[in-house]
Amino acid sequence: MDDQHNETIKQAPLLEARNLTxxxxxxxxxxxxxxxxxxxxxxxxxxGGNGAGKTTTINIFLDFIQPTSGNAFINGVDVNKDPLEAKKNVAFVSENVQLYPNFTAIQNVDFFVRLGGKSNYKRNDYEAALLRVGLQREAFDKKLKDFSKGMRQKCGIAIAILKDAPAILLDEPTSGLDPKAGKEFTRLVGELRDEGKAILMSTHDIFRAKEIADHVGILNAGVLVAQKTYNELKGVNLENLYVEYMAGYMEEATGSLINSLAE
Ligand SMILES: Nc1ncnc2c1ncn2[C@@H]1O[C@H](COP(=O)(O)OP(=O)(O)O)[C@@H](O)[C@H]1O
Ligand SMILES: [Mg+2]
Known part of the structure; x- marks a missing residue:
């Protein structure tokens, strides 16, 4: 057999940051x-801690802000060159899902799913998506202003699911959720991954990250100081690793600051 046939063909990345600054x-x-x-x-x-650059990364993928240099690609499309085409391939759920408080759950889903370019769904489809994310049926026709953060988050992820984009960006999706809601959310993210979605999420939750992520990156002051796979993290105390990388980086930064002052 020649080499060419021996090679496993690796799928192209759906999300890629190249030298992003x-x-x-x-x-x-x-x-x-x-x-x-x-x-x-x-x-x-x-x-990464507050100010590490997590939201900046996600906002560049969404073309909300432009990179100073480097490129972000979604499904091979440079988001800065062709934002509309790139955004067709991505769904986004932020920490504070911005929906209309005076619309019901169904009305919000209908509005935002249409805005995202899907107009062929029926109420049945919305109901199925809301049930899947665990919103109780009694809440479907209630206004969002009476919802808890977890319930609003569920509407946000239902909208993302209905957009049916191959890539999903999540900016601290579980922060502020109670443990049960956080656990449910994490389970759902795992299901979406198993369906083949490419998911980039920022989080403060070291334990959930270790449990669910295929790759964990530690970001400190805009630098990806470590990147580990799920297998590499087996048997590793990620919390200690996180603290070590943060401390190590600080030492290095302080060291170089002292050196530069001494020069
Ligand atoms: N619009 C902005 N203008 C100036 N500085 C910003 C802006 N947004 C974020 N920053 C700064 O950039 C750094 C990274 O912020 P951010 O990406 O929000 O971090 P994270 O999401 O990890 O908390 C921080 O120092 C923050 O203060
Ligand atoms: Mg942030």
Whole structure:
């Protein structure tokens, strides 16, 4: 057999950051040469403290902001060059799902799914999606202003599911959820991965990240200081690793600061 046939064909990444750097107008370097890839059927969890650059990364993929240098690709399309085409392939759920408080759950889903370009769904489809994410039937026709954060989050993920995009971006989707809602949400994200979606999520939740993610990246001051696979993390205390990387990076940064001051 020749080599060519021996080679397993690796699918192209659905999400890719290539040398992404972002310096905000005020000079803050939020991202420094970030590289990451998320393939179909993979969850990539970005861990990092406040200000690490997680939201900046996601906002660049969504073309909400432009990188200073480098490129973000969704399904091979540079989001900065062809944002409309790129965005067809991605669904997004933010920490604080922005929906209309005076619309019911069904009305919100209908509105945002149509906005996302899907107009062939019926009420039955909306109900099925809301049931799948665990919203109780009694809430379907209630206004969102009376919903808990977890219930709003469920509507957001239902909208993302109905968009049926191959890539999903989640910015701290479980922060502020109670443990039960967080657990349900994580289970759902795992199901979507198993259906072949490529999922990039930011999170503070080290334990859930380890449990569910295929790749965990630790972001510190815009630098991806570590990247581990699920297998590499087996038997590893990720919390300790996280703290070590943060401390190590701080030492290095302080060391180079002291050196530069001494020069
Ligand atoms: N619009 C902005 N203008 C200036 N600086 C910003 C802006 N957005 C974020 N930053 C800064 O960029 C860094 C990364 O922020 P962010 O991406 O929101 O981090 P995270 O989501 O990991 O908490 C922080 O230092 C933050 O203060
Ligand atoms: Mg953030």
């Amino acid at each position: 972002k310096v905000y107008e005020d000079g803050v370097k939020a991202l420094d040469n970030l590289q990451l890839k998320v393939h179909p059927g993979e969850i990539f969890a970005m861990l």
